[in-house]
Amino acid sequence: MAETDGIAPSRVGGHAPVTPEWTCGTCDAEWPCEPKREQLLTEYGTDRAMLSVYLGACLAAAAEDLHISGATSLQDRFFGWLPRRPKQH
Numbered sequence: 805m806a807e808t809d810g811i812a813p814s815r816v817g818g819h820a821p822v823t824p825e826w827t828c829g830t831c832d833a834e835w836p837c838e839p840k841r842e843q844l845l846t847e848y849g850t851d852r853a854m855l856s857v858y859l860g861a862c863l864a865a866a867a868e869d870l871h872i873s874g875a876t877s878l879q880d881r882f883f884g885w886l887p888r889r890p891k892q893h
Contacts, residue, residue: 819843821862824869834881836862841885852889859883 819840822829828837836844836859848855863882872878 821866823865826866826869835866836882836885845887852886855886856883859886 819828819830819835819837821827821835826835827833828835828840831837831839844855844858848858859882863878866872866882867878870878
């Protein structure tokens, strides 16, 4: 069964993280896995600020669980997949 240790339960569904390993409870890939990324983009829609807050909380929990501090690889894992916004002129 997937655990979320303090991560908002309303945001948990299929492809939930299993802690403390931070793998997907459905497909066993590193979380957030590709299906979860698609779900999150759909669920949060245009509310990028709230998606970033959610992913930031997940990143902080994962860094603590995985005993990693300042790891760029975790930042890439949690934020590197987000589509970039077009620059405003």
